[in-house]
Amino acid sequence: MIFRIPVFFVLLVLLMCGAQLAAAQNAPPSSVASEPGNARFRVDELVALPHPMRLIKQHPERYQLLPEQYDRLQKEIIAVYPPQMHQRKREAWQLERQIRYAVLEKNATAEALSAQLDELSRIKRQITDLHIAALRVFRAILTSDQFQRLVEDGGFGARSRP
Numbered sequence: 780m781i782f783r784i785p786v787f788f789v790l791l792v793l794l795m796c797g798a799q800l801a802a803a804q805n806a807p808p809s810s811v812a813s814e815p816g817n818a819r820f821r822v823d824e825l826v827a828l829p830h831p832m833r834l835i836k837q838h839p840e841r842y843q844l845l846p847e848q849y850d851r852l853q854k855e856i857i858a859v860y861p862p863q864m865h866q867r868k869r870e871a872w873q874l875e876r877q878i879r880y881a882v883l884e885k886n887a888t889a890e891a892l893s894a895q896l897d898e899l900s901r902i903k904r905q906i907t908d909l910h911i912a913a914l915r916v917f918r919a920i921l922t923s924d925q926f927q928r929l930v931e932d933g934g935f936g937a938r939s940r941p
C-alpha cells in the first residue's frame with residue numbers, strides 16, 4: 780500500500796526542522812543546551828591521542844583481554860579519568876561557544892578575548908594531561924602486544940612517528 784502524504788505537510792515539517800536548527804545555531808551561548816549528549820558537544824584535543832576503550836568496546840575479540848584486565852581498566856581508568864575529563868570538556872565546549880559567538884556575532888578581537896583564550900588553553904592542557912596519564916595506566920594494564928595493537932588500530936602506528 781502506498782501512502783500519499785500531501786506535499787504541504789512534508790514542506791511544513793521540513794520548514795519547522797530548518798527553523799529550529801537555524802535558531803539553535805544562531806542563538807547566543809547561554810540559550811542552547813550544553814549537555815554532552817548534544818550532537819555538537821565536541822572539543823578538539825591539543826594532541827590527537829588514541830582512545831583505546833572505544834576500540835576495545837568495538838572489537839573485544841581482537842584484543843583478548845583477560846577478566847582481570849577488564850576489572851583493572853574499570854577501577855583504574857574508567858572510574859577515574861572520564862569523570863575528570865568530561866567535566867573539563869564541558870567547560871572547554873562552553874568556553875569555545877562563547878568565544879565563537881564573540882568573534883562571529885560581536886566582532887571581538889583576539890586581544891579582547893585574551894583571558895578566555897588563555898583559560899581555554901589551560902583547560903585543554905588539563906584534558907591532555909589526563910589523557911596521557913590514562914594511556915600510561917593502559918600501558919601498565921595491557922600486555923605490550925595488546926597495547927601496540929590498540930595504538931596501530933587507532934591510527935597511531937609507525938606511520939605517525941616523527
